[in-house]
Amino acid sequence: MKRSWMVVLVSVALAATGVVVCIRLISHTHSIDSRYRAHRAALAELAQQYVDGHLDGMLTLPPGLRSLSPSGFAYASPTALFVQTWQNWRAESGTGLAFFAATPTAQTTIATASGDAGQPQREVGDGWWWVE
Known part of the structure; x- marks a missing residue:
């Protein structure tokens, strides 16, 4: 029993x-x-500025998007625009949303924190991808 x-x-x-x-x-x-x-409308506006070539390097997010990112910054490169949504306290790991200049592949990587590179996991909408 x-x-x-x-x-x-x-x-x-x-x-x-x-x-x-x-x-x-x-x-x-x-x-x-x-x-x-x-944040869809504000992200669409940010993506359009990126596509138009107005964004490069580290940039301060507009007020409507600052609540998405612990740092309040986004990072633009020739291949992607990345908005970090989380980072551990040692900057070894991060996640976020990325808008890519070209559709990402399985080999696409992006820096998500100082010591980390992530890969796009899935498209969340309008060309923005969740990156881990």
Whole structure:
């Protein structure tokens, strides 16, 4: 009898762990999409300035986009415009949104922090990609 209760407890613990993991993954994806939608117009304007050749190097984000980035900066290169949305405290890892001059491939990488390079994971809309 005691053994069957242990099996039930372990099964419930494993099921609860699975539910927590799934919820975290879904909420992370939802968070990225909702942040993009909330700033869509301002990101479109920033992308247009990039396409028109008005942005290069490190630039201060306009007030409407500063809440997206811990630093308040974006980084423009000939191949991409990157808005960092998260960075760990040692600048070893980061994530963000990137607008690419050409459609990214599986080999495309971009600097996401001082010590990290990420790859585009999926397009969130209007040419902007989630980068990890």
